[in-house]
Amino acid sequence: MNKDLFSDAKIIQSWCKNAMPWTVAVREKQIESRKQITDQAIIDAIFSCSPGSVLDIGCGEGWLVRELAANNINAVGVDVVPTLIEEAKCAGGGDFRAMSYEEIASGKLGVSVDAIVCNFSLLGKESVEGVFRAAPSLLNRHGSFIVQTLHPVIACSDLPYRQGWREGSWTGFSTDFSDPPPWYFRTLESWIKLFVDNGFRLREMREPVHQKTQKPASVIFIGGLG
Numbered sequence: 001m002n003k004d005l006f007s008d009a010k011i012i013q014s015w016c017k018n019a020m021p022w023t024v025a026v027r028e029k030q031i032e033s034r035k036q037i038t039d040q041a042i043i044d045a046i047f048s049c050s051p052g053s054v055l056d057i058g059c060g061e062g063w064l065v066r067e068l069a070a071n072n073i074n075a076v077g078v079d080v081v082p083t084l085i086e087e088a089k090c091a092g093g094g095d096f097r098a099m100s101y102e103e104i105a106s107g108k109l110g111v112s113v114d115a116i117v118c119n120f121s122l123l124g125k126e127s128v129e130g131v132f133r134a135a136p137s138l139l140n141r142h143g144s145f146i147v148q149t150l151h152p153v154i155a156c157s158d159l160p161y162r163q164g165w166r167e168g169s170w171t172g173f174s175t176d177f178s179d180p181p182p183w184y185f186r187t188l189e190s191w192i193k194l195f196v197d198n199g200f201r202l203r204e205m206r207e208p209v210h211q212k213t214q215k216p217a218s219v220i221f222i223g224g225l226g
């Protein structure tokens with residue numbers, strides 16, 4: 001395995017390159033599965049926890065923070081890519097900070113919220129483990145940790161169903177995208193283990209189904225403290 005191609009650092013490098021096409025794709029609603037299912041699915045999952053405050057980790061250009069603000073929920077958005085944070089700040093709706101998962105893991109964030117949400121933003125290996133380790137210290141008592149990600153059974157393709165680095169792809173995205181980020185594939189079992197090993201109880205798992213394909217468009221985990 002080529003360590004330079006498959007690493008948390010490479011993920012960041014690639015997102016820095018693709019910040020503008022990503023902003024356009026999200027704002028112009030170019031991603032079909034988001035428009036049809038997963039945007040509403042994550043909003044419903046957050047509302048089901050009735051949080052007064054939310055931390056959006058890996059917030060991208062900030063659409064979810066703006067959506068929550070429109071529903072009177074205070075949210076802080078954090079992302080490592082400065083261009084995405086600038087775009088988020090320009091569009092407004094919340095408190096946006098440029099910070100990496102590694103910095104969050106080292107205790108740099110200093111917030112306390114009712115819910116943490118990660119919407120398709122937990123892509124790496126050590127960086128994601130760091131976010132899970134830090135999560136309990138960022139949550140109020142009875143706080144919720146909500147993660148939406150690709151459904152492992154669907155995203156596995158023909159490769160063996162076991163965790164490990166995978167090559168990225170921008171198939172289905174515009175030609176403005178380049179240098180796809182690698183990602184660390186996790187099985188359902190390994191996602192659940194991340195919650196449990198870091199002091200969370202898995203309160204709920206949702207599998208939003210795509211109307212057209214009748215297959216899960218994603219999986220949503222809702223973990224709780226205590």
Ligand SMILES: C[S@@+](CC[C@H](N)C(=O)[O-])C[C@H]1O[C@@H](n2cnc3c(N)ncnc32)[C@H](O)[C@@H]1O
Binds near residue numbers: 008015078081127
């Ligand atoms: C697929 S995008 C999702 C963005 C947003 N959550 C959304 O729903 O549109 C993944 C995001 O994770 C962020 N990210 C990946 N690794 C990161 C890291 N180590 N530290 C901070 N942000 C990271 C990227 O910059 C990118 O904005």
